Amino acid sequence: MRRFRALGALAVMVAWLAAGPATAAPAPTAADSIDALIEAEMARHAIPGLVLAVVRAGETTKLAAYGQANVELGVPTSAATLFPLASTGKSISATAILLLVQDGAIGLDQPIAELLVGLPDPWGGVTVRQLLTHTSGLPDVALEPGRPELIADSWAEALPRLAAMPLAFPPGERWAYNQTNYVLLGQVIERVSGMPFEEFIRERILDPAGMDATVYGDFLDVVPGRATSYEADDGRLRHRSSLVFPRYVRMAAGLNSSAPDMVRWIRALTREGCCARICAGRCGPRSSWPMDPRSGWTGLRSGTGWDGSSTIGRVVERSAIPVAIPARSAISSMTTWPSSCCTMAARVRMR
Numbered sequence: 001m002r003r004f005r006a007l008g009a010l011a012v013m014v015a016w017l018a019a020g021p022a023t024a025a026p027a028p029t030a031a032d033s034i035d036a037l038i039e040a041e042m043a044r045h046a047i048p049g050l051v052l053a054v055v056r057a058g059e060t061t062k063l064a065a066y067g068q069a070n071v072e073l074g075v076p077t078s079a080a081t082l083f084p085l086a087s088t089g090k091s092i093s094a095t096a097i098l099l100l101v102q103d104g105a106i107g108l109d110q111p112i113a114e115l116l117v118g119l120p121d122p123w124g125g126v127t128v129r130q131l132l133t134h135t136s137g138l139p140d141v142a143l144e145p146g147r148p149e150l151i152a153d154s155w156a157e158a159l160p161r162l163a164a165m166p167l168a169f170p171p172g173e174r175w176a177y178n179q180t181n182y183v184l185l186g187q188v189i190e191r192v193s194g195m196p197f198e199e200f201i202r203e204r205i206l207d208p209a210g211m212d213a214t215v216y217g218d219f220l221d222v223v224p225g226r227a228t229s230y231e232a233d234d235g236r237l238r239h240r241s242s243l244v245f246p247r248y249v250r251m252a253a254g255l256n257s258s259a260p261d262m263v264r265w266i267r268a269l270t271r272e273g274c275c276a277r278i279c280a281g282r283c284g285p286r287s288s289w290p291m292d293p294r295s296g297w298t299g300l301r302s303g304t305g306w307d308g309s310s311t312i313g314r315v316v317e318r319s320a321i322p323v324a325i326p327a328r329s330a331i332s333s334m335t336t337w338p339s340s341c342c343t344m345a346a347r348v349r350m351r
Contacts, residue, residue, distance in 0.1 A: 038066055046232050049077040053259040058270075060263055069227040071237060082213060082226040082256040084243060089255035090182055092265065094132050095275050096201050097185050101128075102277060105192050108132075115188050120163040126171045128188065131181040135172050139165035141249065142179045155183065155248040179252045186251030197251055208274035209264050214257040218245040223256050 034054070042050060049067035053060055065077040085092075100106045106115060106128060113124035123138060130136040139162045143149045152158035168176055189197040198216055206214050217223040229240040245254040257265075268275045 034062065035064065035066075038064075042067060046235060046237070048230055048237065049081070049227055051077055051079065051081055051083070051259040053263050055263055055266070058267070060260075063259060071228070071230065077227065079260055080213065080225055080258055082215075082223060082258050084218075084226070084229065084253075085255040085257055086243070086253045089253060090251075092201060092205060092255065093182055093185060093197075093251045095269070096189055096197070096205060097128065097132060099204050099275070100189065100192055106188065112184060112188065115191055116184065118159075122167055128185070130171050131185050133175070134177050134181055135175050136178065136181055137167040137169040137171050137173065137176070138162070138178060138180045138184075139168065140178045140180055141183055145177050150179075150246070150249065153246050158248070179249060182252035183249055186248070189251075205268070205275065209268035211257070211261040211264050213261045214255060216250055216254050217256055218250075218254055219243045226256050
C-alpha cells in the first residue's frame with residue numbers, strides 16, 4: 001500500500017501570558033529541550049525542514065530553523081525561509097474583507113448578488129458572512145474538499161461548470177469547507193476597491209504589518225528563498241508538484257511567508273496592530289458554527305472568517321507535525337495541521 005504525506009513545515013507557536021512581564025529573546029545557546037523534541041518529531045515523521053517561532057507575551061523568545069529547505073542541494077532552512085501558507089492564507093484574505101466591512105463599503109449580511117454580476121441565480125442569496133464562514137452551500141471549485149486540484153484552470157472555465165451543479169445545502173444551514181467561497185471574496189475585493197486583491201492586501205495588511213517577505217506565488221512561480229515541497233512515498237521523499245494555484249483561487253491559497261512574518265501577522269491582529277480592531281470583533285457581529293466531526297477538525301470556531309480559517313485551537317486526525325512542548329516549559333501541548341510546506345499560526349495556552 002502506498003502512503004503519501006506532505007512534508008516540511010513552518011510552525012509559529014504563539015503563547016500569551018495572562019500576567020507577568022515580557023522577556024527578551026534569549027541569546028542563541030546550546031540545544032534545549034524544545035530542540036530535542038522538534039528534532040525527534042522530525043525524524044519520526046520524516047520531515048526534511050521546519051522553522052519554529054515561539055512568542056511569549058508579545059516577544060519572540062525562540063526562533064529556530066531545523067533541517068533542510070532543499071534536500072538534494074543540501075540547502076539548510078533559516079529564519080528567512082519561505083513556506084507556502086496554502087489555506088492558512090485565508091486568515092489574511094478574510095481580514096481584507098473585514099477591513100471593507102470596517103470601512104462601510106460592504107456588509108457582512110449583504111447578498112453577493114448586490115456586489116457581483118453574472119453569478120448563477122441560486123447563488124444570489126448567499127451573503128458575505130456565509131462565504132467567510134464556509135456556510136454558503138456553494139459547489140466547490142476544488143475537485144475534492146481541501147485538496148489543490150481544481151475543476152478548471154480559469155474562472156471563465158470554472159463558472160459554467162459550477163453553475164451546472166446544485167447547491168450542497170441551503171445557504172446558512174451548515175458548515176462545509178469550500179474554496180469557491182474565497183474565490184468570490186477575492187472578486188468582491190476587486191469590485192469594491194477597484195484594485196487587484198493582491199494590491200489591496202499588500203496596501204492594507206502586509207505593508208502596515210511589516211510583512212515584506214510575504215508574497216503570492218504557486219509552484220509554477222519562481223519564489224526566491226522558498227523551501228522545496230516534498231511528500232513521503234512509503235518512507236521515501238519525492239517532490240510534490242500539485243500545489244498549483246491559478247490566480248483566480250489565490251485568495252484561498254497562494255501566499256508564501258516566513259516565521260518572522262507570521263509573528264508580525266499575529267501581532268497585527270492583537271493589541272495596537274494594524275488589524276487589531278478586526279481581531280476584537282468591532283467591525284461587525286461574529287457568529288459561531290460547530291465543525292462537522294467527519295471533517296477531522298475539532299475545537300475550532302468559524303466566526304467571520306479569520307478565526308475559523310487561521311485555525312486557532314487544536315486540530316486532530318489530519319495532523320502531520322505534532323509539536324508537544326513538555327509541561328515543565330511554559331507552553332502546553334498542541335498539534336498542528338497541515339504540512340504540505342504550510343504555515344500554522346496557532347495560539348498556545350500557557351500553563
